[in-house]
Amino acid sequence: AQKVTQAQTEISVVEKEDVTLDCVYETRDTTYYLFWYKQPPSGELVFLIRRNSFDEQNEISGRYSWNFQKSTSSFNFTITASQVVDSAVYFCALSGLTDKLIFGTGTRLQVFP
Amino acid sequence: DGGITQSPKYLFRKEGQNVTLSCEQNLNHDAMYWYRQDPGQGLRLIYYSQIVNDFQKGDIAEGYSVSREKKESFPLTVTSAQKNPTAFYLCASSSPPGGKGYGYTFGSGTRLTVV
Numbered sequence: 001a002q003k004v005t006q007a008q009t010e011i012s013v014v015e016k017e018d019v020t021l022d023c024v025y026e027t028r029d030t031t032y033y034l035f036w037y038k039q040p041p042s043g044e045l046v047f048l049i050r051r052n053s054f055d056e057q058n059e060i061s062g063r064y065s066w067n068f069q070k071s072t073s074s075f076n077f078t079i080t081a082s083q084v085v086d087s088a089v090y091f092c093a094l095s096g097l098t099d100k101l102i103f104g105t106g107t108r109l110q111v112f113p
Numbered sequence: 114d115g116g117i118t119q120s121p122k123y124l125f126r127k128e129g130q131n132v133t134l135s136c137e138q139n140l141n142h143d144a145m146y147w148y149r150q151d152p153g154q155g156l157r158l159i160y161y162s163q164i165v166n167d168f169q170k171g172d173i174a175e176g177y178s179v180s181r182e183k184k185e186s187f188p189l190t191v192t193s194a195q196k197n198p199t200a201f202y203l204c205a206s207s208s209p210p211g212g213k214g215y216g217y218t219f220g221s222g223t224r225l226t227v228v
Contacts, residue, residue, distance in 0.1 A: 009153075033210065035217070043201060045219040091155060097210060100171070101146070101217055105155040 002027045004094050006104035013082050014112050021077045021107045023092030029053075034068065034075045035093040035101070045091070051075065082111045115140045119204050119220035125228050126191070126198065134189045134223045136204035142218070143209065145187035149173060150201040150222075159202075162187055191225065199227045 003026040013019045025034065036048040049059065051068050059066050063080045079086055092104045117138045126132045138145065144163045148156040158171030162181040176195025181187055187206075191198045204220040 004155075006155075031211075033215065037219075042221075043203075043224070044221045045203065047216060047218075050216055095210065095217075100158060100161060101205070101207070102158070103148075103155040105153075 002029075002032075002094055002096060002102045004092050004102055004104035006092055006107050008107045009105070010108040010110070012110045012112065015083060016081050017111075018078060018080050019082050019109065019111075021079075021090050021092075021109070023075045023077065023104060025073050025075065025092070025094045027094060027096055029096035032094060032096045035095070036066065036075075036077050037091045037093065039089040039091060039106070041088070048077075048090075079109075082109075084111050084113055087111045115218075117204055117206055117218055117220035119202075119223050121223060122221065124223055124225045126225060128227055129193045131190055131192050132225065134191070134202055134204075134225070136187045136189065136220060137185055138187075138204075138206045138218070139185060140206055140208075140218060141184070142206035143184070144207045145181070146205040146207070146217075147171075147177070147179065147187070147189045148203045148205065150203060156203060159189065198225055200225060 005024045032053045034051045038046040056068050065078045067076045089106045089108045091106045093101050095101045120135045146161040147159040150156050157173050159177050160179040162168035165184050168179050168181050178190045202223045205217045207217045
């Protein structure tokens with residue numbers, strides 16, 4: 001069965017600190033996709049990144065970076081120099097060839113000024 | 114602009130009533146999904162449909178029903194059999210996995226409250 005674990009329920013940081021959100025996944029599929037979404041207080045899900053299982057290259061997008069390690073089944077997300085606008089709930093998700101997206105329980109990030 | 118429209122944004126239901134949540138997409142996606150989110154929890158899959166006139170139960174289908182008569186539409190009915198329906202409901206659609214544009218698009222959600 002597929003599973004996504006986000007062990008950090010809530011993280012609080014002060015602005016300009018770096019913060020890493022952890023994501024560990026389980027799947028028996030050899031082809032799968034990993035996602036990160038941001039959910040601000042308004043509730044909509046904002047897509048951040050998609051990674052497929054054959055691409056372990058780390059990615060950087062502005063202050064955001066992602067570290068994908070198949071050896072540890074992890075897909076961690078780092079925000080550098082955090083800002084108050086980064087405050088939200090962040091979800092890691094996994095889909096295989098069955099095309100169902102399975103979510104972790106989310107990590108609530110609070111960035112204080 | 115292509116996207117998913119969910120309506121209404123807020124919905125109040127009396128106990129014992131059935132209510133239907135609307136989800137429409139103009140992305141030409143074959144697959145559509147309904148998720149439920151409870152406070153402090155992740156999203157749990159209720160039902161999904163990969164093609165018109167076909168749908169499958171997700172992890173928490175009891176007390177819900179769906180239909181998929183048109184590619185663009187995937188309404189969710191919350192029946193009186195659903196014991197605790199107060200939650201935030203999100204609809205999504207996706208393109209086929211493996212393609213360059215593979216991804217999921219979400220609606221803005223419907224917040225259902227039982228009064």
